Amino acid sequence: MINNNGWLTMVYDVIIIGGGPAGLSAGIYAKRAMMNALLIEKVGLGGQITKTHMLENYPGFPEVSGMELMEKMEEHAKKFDLEIKFTDVRQIKDGGDVKTVVTSDGELETRSVIVATGTRPKKLGVPGEDEFTGRGVSTCATCDGFFFTGKDVALVGGGD
Secondary structure, three states: OEOOOOOEOOEEOEEEEOOOHHHHHHHHHHHHOOOOEEEEEOOOOOHHHHHOOOEOOEOOEOOEOHHHHHHHHHHHHHHOOOEEEEOOEEEEEEEOOEEEEEEOOEEEEEOOEEEOOOOOOOOOOOOOHHHHEOOOEOOOHHHHHHHHOOOOOOOOOOOO
């Protein structure tokens, strides 16, 4: 495609926003279908699953840590040469057949966009929750569990 300056620009078949399990899976499928695909991730690959100490219900892996599973998914995506950029998506402009994804690093053009931005831990909405986050209230047992060694704790929910 030729832009307003007369320069030839790359138009991706698909841009995937989010580098967790869903985004990486979409990227693998796109590359296997011979699509020109780009995955954009803001911080680092993996998403919330990297904070899971042990998974025992993922097919093919009777026992695997979230971090180990994501490393295998990243390896799988790289096998198919999935292009990955680490930047912040600011806006998606729908221009009909060609969409523009505006990032911190500039604009990219694509025929389709997959938004796989994942999830965040839910809050309970109880008094003191925000005040004590990081000071007794935690959303990551793997990250913060050692702070509570030998102490009585209450576990609410499963991160979903």
